[in-house]
Amino acid sequence: MKTILRPALVLFAVLTLVTGVAYPLVVTGAARALFPDQAAGSVILRDGKPVGSSLIGQNFSDPKHFWGRPSATGPMPYNATASSGANQGPLNPALVDAVKGRIEALKAADPGNTAPVPVDLVTASASGLDPHISPAAARYQVARVARARGLPLEKVQALVEQQTERPLLAVLGEAQVNVLQLNLALETLR
Structure with missing residues (x-):
């Protein structure tokens, strides 16, 4: 059970960081740099x-x-x-x-x-x-x-x-x- 659960939890944590934190920060930063007026509303x-x-x-x-x-x-x-x-x-x-x-x-x-x-x-x-x-x-x-x-x-x-x-x-x-x-x-x- 440990051999299955540990990789799944690690993959879940990594994907959460990549898709839930890193990706939104990169997209928001790029929008603010390239389109500052539109990104600010x-x-x-x-x-x-x-x-x-x-x-x-x-x-x-x-x-x-x-x-x-x-x-x-x-x-x-x-x-x-x-x-x-x-x-x-x-x-x-x-x-x-x-x-x-x-x-x-x-x-x-x-x-x-x-x-x-x-x-x-x-x-x-x-x-x-x-x-x-x-x-x-x-x-x-x-x-x-x-x-x-x-x-x-x-x-x-x-x-x-x-x-x-x-x-x-x-x-x-x-x-x-x-x-x-x-x-x-x-x-x-x-």
Whole structure:
């Protein structure tokens, strides 16, 4: 029995150290060395204080700010500990009603806007935490934000263009706008 148990325990201890201690330390160290911003959570600092992450959306509801995608998390929006989709298909009456309500809220916030509402302003992302909107969704909100802040429309439009992230190598992915970074840049406009 001793001849079988001892090698098994030694192998268990060695593999525990390698896979449970050494490997995670090496991977964490490599991530921090090669990708320090991402490994630290992509935290955005303002005056040395964290204001959010560029990877997790935030709930903006003031007309003076750009609004992000609706969040499917509960019990509060953009709750990173409750990341999940709404799990509602396109024919689900609850989703149809929610989208109608979101469209009505957008139209009520900007009654003069007759442009079609971009789909990403009325539907949640798969994780419910998406910090990005499409450039079309940002442009849809420009007039409301400019009016609420008393800024020239052209200045806010230029800011949206400046904050638009282009696809990698012009082909990988879609153009997108990080709502938190856009709203932080908006705070500096005069």
